[in-house]
Amino acid sequence: METNTKKIDEISIPVPWGHVAARTWGEAQDPLIVCVHGIMDNAGTFNRLIPYLPNSFYYVCIDLPGHGRSSHFPPHLPIHTINYVLVYRIIFKYFQKKFIIMAHSYGGQIGFIFAQLYPECIEKLIMLDTIITFPIAVKNFKHYLSRSVDAHINIEKKLLEKKKPPSYTHEEALDRLWNGRSYAPIKLEAAKALLERAIAPTEDGKFIFTVDQRLKNAINPLRDIRCTIEMLKVHPVRCPVLIVLGSESTAQQVFLSSIIQFLKRRRNVRIKYAEGNHDVHNDSPELVAPYVVKFLLYQKNKL
Structure with a gap:
């Protein structure tokens, strides 16, 4: 395990609608790694x-808008993946x-699109249990988009009707985060790592979740497998x-x-498997780290 001597700090990156919050590890003069979480995480x-990765890089772990301690996107409109491609571009600038x-x-799906659009901005790309945004088959176009529009209207109605979000004790909030995963369960320690930035205190000593509820209906680009x-x-x-990828x-x-x-046929792509589920990097970081360390320390012309 890498000796954990990285300096930890908090920064705020200005954006037109507020700020993007980030936790940084290391020294700003070192090569930059922008670390981006998955939807509804932070x-x-x-x-x-x-802590398992080399001390010779500057890790900037952002909260995407609507997550963690970052500002939400402006209200009332649906959340679209392209909104987040914009965030990557702002971070580069x-x-x-x-x-x-x-x-x-x-976060990796968005990063993949960004790397396609702005190859001059990216040194390397590390994808943790992700590949691309889910394709939308042509036959599903009408159902997917009409359902997304109606779902947004319903979410917006609930947000306008609800004066206060539900609040929880710290233990209740942890339980909801720990046991409420969409794809697969995560370990308790992994849930604790997420909880710190997922909640904010209330005046009565309880906590509310800060995540933007519109993210439950985020809209992906309309493209099928063939187009992709x-x-x-x-x-x-x-x-x-x-x-x-998580093996399970x-x-x-x-x-x-x-x-x-x-992708396996592309000379610049390496695909590895670590024993675990969708959040294997958080559940079992010691299994994922060796692949990442080797990749980071490779010279580009040796890949």
Whole structure:
């Protein structure tokens, strides 16, 4: 295990609608790694992994808008994946230098799109149990989009009607976060790592969750498998890519076997498996870290 001598700090990155909060590890003059969590999570998802990683990098673990301690996107409109591609671009302009992306789940899917759009900004890409945004089959176009529009209207109605969000004791909040995962359960220590940035105190000594409720209905780009593969051929991710998948995870790989097979044939892509589920990087960071360390320390021309 890497000696945990990294300096830890909190920073705030200005954006037009407020700020993006981030926890940093290391020294700002070192090579930059932007670490991005999955949907409904926060920067705490990396708390247990980063102590295993080299001290020679500057890790900036952001809370995406609507998560953790970051501002929510402006109200009333649906959340779309492209909103978050914009955030990646703003972060690049803030730091004014190329960076490595290390991202889990939805954060990695957004990072993959960003690497396709702005290859000049990215040194390397590390994807933790994720590949691409879920494809939308042509036959499902009408159902997917009409359902998303109606779901947004229903969420907006509830937000306008509800004067105060529900509050919980610290123990109740931890239990909800620990046992409320969509894809697979996580270990208690992993849940504790997320809880710190997921809640805010109330005046009566309880806690509320800060996550933007619109995220329950985030809308992905409308593209099917065929379109996705064609776009990867025409606009490939050119930087070195490491994909670490949980061996027991069904979050994406069961549905995207054709994408996995396509990526395995790319010379710049490495796909590895670690024993665990969708949150294996948080549940068992000691299993994921060796792959990440080796990838980070490789020279680009040796991949």
